[in-house]
Amino acid sequence: MIQGKEKTENQCYHCGDSCNGDPIIHQGKEFCCDGCISVFSILNNNDLCDYYSLNERPGVKSRNVNWKEKFSFLDKEAIANSIIQFSNEDIIQATFNVPSMHCSSCLWLLENIKELNDSIVSSRVDFIKKEVFIVWDPSLSLRQLVELLSSIGYEPFFELDESKGNGKPKPKKKRILELAVAGFAFSNIMMISLPDYFSSGHLDIEFSLLFKNLSVLLSLPVMFYCAREFFKNAYMGIKNKTLNIDAPIAAALIIIFIRSLYDIYIIGHTGYLDSLSGIVFFMLAGRWLQDRTNESLSFNRDYRSFFPIAVSVLKDGQTLSKTLNEIRVDDIIEIHHGEVIPADAVLSKGKGLIDYSFVTGESQEVGANVGELIYAGGLHKGSTLELIVIKEVSQSYLTNLWNKDVFKDIANAKASWLDMAGKYFTYVVFVLAGIAAIYWINQGESELMWNALTTVLIVACPCALLLAANYTQGHVMSMLAKDSFYLKNAELLEKLRKIDTIVFDKTGTITNADHTDVNFEGLPFNEDEKSSIYAMANAVMHPFSRGIKQYIGRHELSIVQNIAELDGKGFEANTKLHKIRIGLPELFDRKTKGTIGSEIGISINGTFYGTFFIGNRYREGIDECILDLSKNYSVAILSGDNDMGKSRLEEKFGDRVTLLFNKSPLDKLACVEGFQKEGKVLMVGDGLNDAGALKQSDFGLVITDNMNNFTPASDGILDAKKLVQIGSFLKLGKATRKIITICFMVSLIYNVVGLYFALQGILSPVIAAILMPLSSISMIGLTYFLSLVYARNSKSKIYDINHVYT
Amino acid sequence: MAGGFLVAFLYSAKKGQFDDDYSPAHRILFEDKNK
Numbered sequence: 001m002i003q004g005k006e007k008t009e010n011q012c013y014h015c016g017d018s019c020n021g022d023p024i025i026h027q028g029k030e031f032c033c034d035g036c037i038s039v040f041s042i043l044n045n046n047d048l049c050d051y052y053s054l055n056e057r058p059g060v061k062s063r064n065v066n067w068k069e070k071f072s073f074l075d076k077e078a079i080a081n082s083i084i085q086f087s088n089e090d091i092i093q094a095t096f097n098v099p100s101m102h103c104s105s106c107l108w109l110l111e112n113i114k115e116l117n118d119s120i121v122s123s124r125v126d127f128i129k130k131e132v133f134i135v136w137d138p139s140l141s142l143r144q145l146v147e148l149l150s151s152i153g154y155e156p157f158f159e160l161d162e163s164k165g166n167g168k169p170k171p172k173k174k175r176i177l178e179l180a181v182a183g184f185a186f187s188n189i190m191m192i193s194l195p196d197y198f199s200s201g202h203l204d205i206e207f208s209l210l211f212k213n214l215s216v217l218l219s220l221p222v223m224f225y226c227a228r229e230f231f232k233n234a235y236m237g238i239k240n241k242t243l244n245i246d247a248p249i250a251a252a253l254i255i256i257f258i259r260s261l262y263d264i265y266i267i268g269h270t271g272y273l274d275s276l277s278g279i280v281f282f283m284l285a286g287r288w289l290q291d292r293t294n295e296s297l298s299f300n301r302d303y304r305s306f307f308p309i310a311v312s313v314l315k316d317g318q319t320l321s322k323t324l325n326e327i328r329v330d331d332i333i334e335i336h337h338g339e340v341i342p343a344d345a346v347l348s349k350g351k352g353l354i355d356y357s358f359v360t361g362e363s364q365e366v367g368a369n370v371g372e373l374i375y376a377g378g379l380h381k382g383s384t385l386e387l388i389v390i391k392e393v394s395q396s397y398l399t400n401l402w403n404k405d406v407f408k409d410i411a412n413a414k415a416s417w418l419d420m421a422g423k424y425f426t427y428v429v430f431v432l433a434g435i436a437a438i439y440w441i442n443q444g445e446s447e448l449m450w451n452a453l454t455t456v457l458i459v460a461c462p463c464a465l466l467l468a469a470n471y472t473q474g475h476v477m478s479m480l481a482k483d484s485f486y487l488k489n490a491e492l493l494e495k496l497r498k499i500d501t502i503v504f505d506k507t508g509t510i511t512n513a514d515h516t517d518v519n520f521e522g523l524p525f526n527e528d529e530k531s532s533i534y535a536m537a538n539a540v541m542h543p544f545s546r547g548i549k550q551y552i553g554r555h556e557l558s559i560v561q562n563i564a565e566l567d568g569k570g571f572e573a574n575t576k577l578h579k580i581r582i583g584l585p586e587l588f589d590r591k592t593k594g595t596i597g598s599e600i601g602i603s604i605n606g607t608f609y610g611t612f613f614i615g616n617r618y619r620e621g622i623d624e625c626i627l628d629l630s631k632n633y634s635v636a637i638l639s640g641d642n643d644m645g646k647s648r649l650e651e652k653f654g655d656r657v658t659l660l661f662n663k664s665p666l667d668k669l670a671c672v673e674g675f676q677k678e679g680k681v682l683m684v685g686d687g688l689n690d691a692g693a694l695k696q697s698d699f700g701l702v703i704t705d706n707m708n709n710f711t712p713a714s715d716g717i718l719d720a721k722k723l724v725q726i727g728s729f730l731k732l733g734k735a736t737r738k739i740i741t742i743c744f745m746v747s748l749i750y751n752v753v754g755l756y757f758a759l760q761g762i763l764s765p766v767i768a769a770i771l772m773p774l775s776s777i778s779m780i781g782l783t784y785f786l787s788l789v790y791a792r793n794s795k796s797k798i799y800d801i802n803h804v805y806t
Numbered sequence: 807m808a809g810g811f812l813v814a815f816l817y818s819a820k821k822g823q824f825d826d827d828y829s830p831a832h833r834i835l836f837e838d839k840n841k
Contacts, residue, residue: 050837107833108832108836111833111836126825128826128829173819173820177819177820180812181812
């Protein structure tokens with residue numbers, strides 16, 4: 001009898017995840033798991049269901065339901081004291097970092113947690129920093145409070161290095177302060193100069209002098225406080241014998257300033273302090289915008305933040321909590337489910353299932369047996385392990401990996417074409433100014449000479465060039481980020497542009513690992529058998545457990561004993577009522593039927609019951625997407641599976657797409673290298689078996705089903721749901737250069753026209769001064785407008801997401 | 807006078823008043839729970 005597949009459209013009322021066709025109904029609503037139900041119950045019982053009315057499905061799915069042991073380290077006084085900010089006999093105050101808050105419901109709930117426990121006095125959220133400041137009374141311990149937060153889905157995240165906690169906001173704030181001063185000075189100087197401009201000499205001497213002095217006064221902080229980064233950078237550049245793009249800006253600023261002072265005090269005109277402050281203001285605004293977009297991609301460079309900050313250590317039969325730097329070689333540490341291995345260690349008790357995605361980029365879970373080495377950085381899932389530390393934390397494999405230049409490749413400073421253009425521009429401008437000056441001196445027109453010299457330098461400012469690049473990149477990156485496509489840095493946009501080959505990893509990338517189709521052919525199971533199978537699938541560490549559990553449906557977990565692995569082919573275990581064996585068909589003396597996907601046989605108490613067919617399920621719309629891509633790019637699909645599925649794919653793609661099966665991780669890397677001989681390769685993978693290939697490719701894109709799961713080895717992260725839009729992302733990346741070029745052209749026109757007049761000395765400095773901010777403003781508008789237009793154009797058709805393929 | 811406002815802005819920015827621009831906007835929309 002064949003039991004059917006299940007469609008999965010129900011969404012959990014709490015977290016919005018799909019219930020996989022098997023929702024749990026509670027109080028008339030659908031939920032995907034017990035975790036979500038428990039949070040809902042807590043909120044419901046405390047009259048906090050406004051949480052759900054503020055936003056739809058605002059919950060965060062909690063993957064870890066057992067908090068009992070996870071926060072035991074908070075009982076340790078030293079650790080608790082480092083977290084608590086203030087305490088006396090009446091109140092305790094602390095700030096917690098809660099990364100899972102993401103909407104106003106979270107904000108609301110966290111500021112209403114006092115409804116959940118009488119000991120909590122008040123709480124206040126800083127949403128931008130994702131922090132909540134809580135005041136509570138000592139009848140509730142720190143650990144209990146943290147457990148409470150976790151139980152509603154807002155688990156606090158603890159970083160080892162508290163000194164780092166205040167590092168980030170500062171640069172941003174500095175910029176805002178500089179901007180504020182520059183903006184203030186700019187607008188006020190402009191206001192003050194108006195009387196002088198419009199009075200054409202009829203202004204009272206006193207007022208005139210007053211305004212001039214005020215302008216100078218206002219411009220001082222602009223020059224010496226707001227603009228100092230330009231001077232610093234230009235100076236650095238000159239020290240290195242290069243003229244970087246800040247050099248002409250610095251030169252222009254200095255010249256304007258000096259000329260203005262000269263103009264004001266010696267000649268008696270108004271000077272150009274308004275454009276001076278305007279330039280500074282706009283430049284800073286551009287830099288600030290780029291900073292903001294860069295912040296949305298935050299790679300936490302300090303690996304220590306990923307580790308639990310204290311580990312349970314077994315000493316003389318007792319369990320103690322030790323902080324990371326207290327762990328020594330030969331310590332026996334206990335690692336619970338969901339915890340990260342803090343140091344290289346040898347497994348001494350228990351069965352490990354380690355996820356090394358942080359270390360290698362592969363999120364394949366690796367089983368580990370007693371005696372095996374487990375590396376720091378791995379995430380363990382399963383029953384509690386005992387490990388013997390063999391390397392202290394500071395020396396572990398992870399640190400070596402981290403300090404290798406793999407992650408430092410941003411320092412690889414290939415002079416971008418913009419920098420080069422800027423450099424030449426500068427030379428040209430200086431030369432032109434010099435020529436004009438000499439010419440006019442020869443003509444004996446000193447007035448014209450000064451005019452020409454200064455206006456040439458002012459008008460021909462390459463700052464529009466820099467603005468164009470900064471702003472365009474900023475806009476493009478933020479537009480991409482809105483669609484869940486995060487680039488590691490702006491320079492990668494250039495790399496995207498050059499891509500002509502796209503390589504997809506099949507499993508988990510174009511197939512959806514979480515929603516596999518599971519069929520079963522064989523004898524039916526009764527309830528007891530189902531319960532046993534479910535328990536065993538849950539206890540046994542194997543990727544196919546997921547598929548089997550999904551098929552059987554949720555059951556209460558019972559005890560599973562005597563788990564034995566059968567030569568890598570399967571598992572055997574005893575539950576209360578049954579002895580079950582699950583594994584490859586050959587375990588049961590059967591042949592594989594040669595279908596696509598995996599075949600897992602099962603026998604209960606010695607009787608063969610049947611075979612699970614765990615199939616591949618392709619992401620919606622992906623085949624159309626790939627077909628479209630093959631029109632403009634060379635596309636290839638790599639897979640580690642057998643080529644049973646090859647014919648199906650061949651049917652779909654014909655010979656437009658290169659299909660390569662049976663590829664091991666090393667093979668995949670070799671394939672990418674091969675493709676690179678003919679072009680630039682974009683590799684799309686999920687970190688499973690393709691980490692090496694990802695690194696090798698010109699652009700490694702990791703897709704994730706959960707945005708917190710990224711790997712430092714990639715160049716970009718993309719939410720799996722948006723994978724089908726990859727064509728548009730590439731188009732937009734290509735368009736970036738186009739946009740910058742257009743803006744560059746426009747700014748060039750400005751310069752040429754301005755120079756035409758400036759060289760003749762007939763351009764009044766006033767106009768020159770106005771032209772510059774004008775070109776800056778129009779550059780801002782133009783970059784934004786163009787980015788928008790190109791973004792809209794590159795959004796190709798919506799792929800039919802209702803058509804599901806197997 | 808304008809200078810006074812600038813100083814006020816700089817001071818409050820330094821003290822962190824403008825750091826969180828998301829919460830205050832939403833906070834005013836929440837309803838009080840009258841128990």
